[in-house]
Amino acid sequence: MNRTSWSDSDLEKLTNRDNHRIRYNGFEYVWEHRLSSKWELQTEYTKKDWGELYKNLNIWISSWQKELDQRKVKISDFKENLKKTDKAIKIANSPYKTRKKVQLIKELMPKESVQFIADILQITRQAVYKSLR
Numbered sequence: 829m830n831r832t833s834w835s836d837s838d839l840e841k842l843t844n845r846d847n848h849r850i851r852y853n854g855f856e857y858v859w860e861h862r863l864s865s866k867w868e869l870q871t872e873y874t875k876k877d878w879g880e881l882y883k884n885l886n887i888w889i890s891s892w893q894k895e896l897d898q899r900k901v902k903i904s905d906f907k908e909n910l911k912k913t914d915k916a917i918k919i920a921n922s923p924y925k926t927r928k929k930v931q932l933i934k935e936l937m938p939k940e941s942v943q944f945i946a947d948i949l950q951i952t953r954q955a956v957y958k959s960l961r
Contacts, residue, residue: 832892832895834892836896836899838863839892839895839896839899840896841861841862841863842861842863842888842889842892843889843892843893843896845889847861847862847863848860848861848862848870848885848889849862849867850878850881850882850885852878856876857876857877857878857881858871858881859871859881859884859885871884912936912937913937913948915936916933916936916937916948917948919932919933919936920933920948920949920950926949926951926955926959927959929949929959930945930949930956930959930960931959931960933945933948933949934960942956942957942960
């Protein structure tokens with residue numbers, strides 16, 4: 829899915845149906861959105877039939893909601909990774925032997941590199957490899 833240029837707060841507003849309207853301007857129907865206090869034209873084109881604009885509105889709201897959900901998942905993944913890193917630092921500062929520390933960190937964060945484990949434990953990569961054997 830392509831990422832739009834909208835900020836997270838704007839995307840949140842765009843997923844709210846109350847911030848959209850389709851109105852007749854005297855000649856044709858136009859789709860407008862409101863991100864701040866004023867209504868702005870959503871599309872470059874206007875239609876004589878409101879049905880197509882309404883269909884596009886529903887499609888775009890759904891698309892924006894999916895993107896917003898994906899952004900939130902990435903943020904929660906980031907937070908989860910920070911929590912695990914914090915636990916790994918606590919393991920590094922614990923009284924366990926180096927071999928046990930390496931094993932615990934590897935179990936906690938299996939996708940992390942050997943260099944990451946070495947940096948947290950402040951040892952060489954070779955020492956990490958030796959502990960993993």
